[in-house]
Amino acid sequence: MATTYSDEFKADAVALVRNGMMQRQVRQDLGISKSSPGKWVQDAELAERGLSGTPEERRALKRIRELETENEILRKAAAYLSKANPRPPKMIYPLVRRLAELPEAGRPAIPVVLAGRVLGFSKQAYFTWRADPVSMLEREEKELLAMIRVIHEDDPQFGYRLAGDELHARGVCVSERRVWRICSKYRICSTIQCRYRTGKPASRPASDDLVRRKFHADAANVVWLTDITEHWTSQGKLYLCAVKDVWSNRIVGWSVNSRMRASLAVDALEDAWQRRGKPRDVIIHSDRGSQFGSRTFIETCRATGIHRSMGQAYTCADNAAMESFFSLLQKNVLNQRSSWPDITTLRLAIIRWIEGTYNRRRRQRSLGKLTPVEYETIFANGNRPTA
Incomplete structure (x- = not known):
């Protein structure tokens, strides 16, 4: 004789299933038949939806439950899928196992076959992964x-x-x-990316690099190099701007000041231009310092017929020949004292070394062991000495 269960008992069984307990466990705990939990859950859903329970309505309810389950599978797996990789990757298998083995409140376990059909993988692939997770x-x-x-x-x-x-x-x-x-x-x-820069953006108009690290020339007044250096004294900083002719390596102009203004570079350029006989079409190469990009310096170059050239920002190699001169100045003059008493003393020492030592006494192997002044005197026609 079939056992009759009260509505309260059935409701409790349905509640246990909806709270995540496996139907098999519910059957064992309550001592009911194999088909009872599933039928009671379906009857409860029909009643909640206002359906009478005809065969057509039961089939429709079954399909609705399948669609809801498929929708839940897709919702759970959405974070694992992307447009770049629409096929379910291997990492989705832990989710499938969790859905199959750990039912949540209000949801029974989801079979692996159903999850595979929705997500597009085979049952064999899943269990192969289970063997080696x-x-x-x-x-x-x-x-x-x-x-x-x-x-x-x-x-x-x-x-x-x-x-x-x-x-x-x-x-x-x-x-x-x-x-x-x-x-x-x-x-x-x-989606917001910072533009990569090799240095700070130039605040003033820059010129093309006309020298391109070719620090040589076949005649005087073809390519000049210029740069600015600084050194401390007890009275404050002293700034030196020098101009060098790459043909003879001679310092052909300079300017010394206690302020690093645009006039410092302009004075050095005008000094070189006057000393060299006001040549035209000379290339003056510098770094991208603000003094060499100032309006005053640009206008001076335009008025004297001098062409500006600039290396890349923060690239010392683009003006290496001028940097080597300042390195010699640092070792032979600036570092000879631990401190300089005043700006005038350091100024005179710099000028004395440039004119008395570097230009006239210091022999350079690149010039055939001649000094810059000797080189210009002997090879005034622009022909370089033979090795």
């Missing part, structure tokens, strides 16, 4: 990746720092370095 570390990484992708999709402007902050706010303990590594590995980055 991913490591715990890899699983954690994939779960973090899924959460990071959800955060990034919500706001594409979020980079790894903001994604890490959002994970912390959600109670996920992860280092910023690990978030950066995951984002780098899977190319997740903010």
